[in-house]
Amino acid sequence: MQKQIIEAPSVEGEVKWFDPNRGFGFIVASEGGPDILLHANVLRNFGQNSVAEGTGITVRVQNTERGVQALEVVDLCPKTASESPHGDVTPAQDYSHLPMLPGRVKWFDKVKGFGFLNVHGNAGDVFVHMDVLRRCGFSDLQPGEAVSVRVGDSERGAMAYEVLSWDAAIQD
Numbered sequence: 542m543q544k545q546i547i548e549a550p551s552v553e554g555e556v557k558w559f560d561p562n563r564g565f566g567f568i569v570a571s572e573g574g575p576d577i578l579l580h581a582n583v584l585r586n587f588g589q590n591s592v593a594e595g596t597g598i599t600v601r602v603q604n605t606e607r608g609v610q611a612l613e614v615v616d617l618c619p620k621t622a623s624e625s626p627h628g629d630v631t632p633a634q635d636y637s638h639l640p641m642l643p644g645r646v647k648w649f650d651k652v653k654g655f656g657f658l659n660v661h662g663n664a665g666d667v668f669v670h671m672d673v674l675r676r677c678g679f680s681d682l683q684p685g686e687a688v689s690v691r692v693g694d695s696e697r698g699a700m701a702y703e704v705l706s707w708d709a710a711i712q713d
Contacts, residue, residue: 549601549612552577556598559584561591561681568598568611577602578610587614588706591680619678636702639691643707649682656682658690658701667692669701677704 552570554577559566564581577600584592592598597618600611642660644667649656654671667690674682682688687707692699 549603551599551615552602553597553599556592556594556596558594559592559680561683566592568600575609578608579614580611583611583614587617588708589617589679590683590686592617593619593675593678593680596678617678619676636691636693639693639702641689641691641705644688644690646682646684646686646688648684651681658688658704660690660692660699663699665699667699667701668695668697669704673701674704679704 552568552572554568554570556579557567557569557576559579561581566579568577568579570577579592579598579600581590583600584590599615599618601613601615602609603612642663644658644660647657647659647666649669651671656669657666658669660667669682669690674680682704689705689707690701691703693702694700
């Protein structure tokens, strides 16, 4: 199925903040101007339920009576570990040699900073750390959320090294 392209101006910027519980957030355009409203449904159409503060983003926008709103997310460009003030438990490197696997979130606790995923066809749990999510452009995961994940071995078992939107497994 071909993804429909929306005819609207494209704007590059950075996520100012996004709250998945409230269902929206704002983008600051690189060229300046007013903040751009990013609604949760627009982000979900891209395949994600959350996006981390500071993530680079390209959106198609429209001017409305209430201000500028994102119509479509075209691309996300998460910060690298060296750009992140939080550091990272897994170094930012190329994990493309690992297969992209479809998975589902078992649970994730943003306060604790970690959670677990289940990979389709595998019985065991996969550990996922908040730093990995931030590096991949997520701010949170919800139980049951579908994701794509590259999994490697750690001292304590299977660990997510990269988490992407669910449709990334189809495109890989």
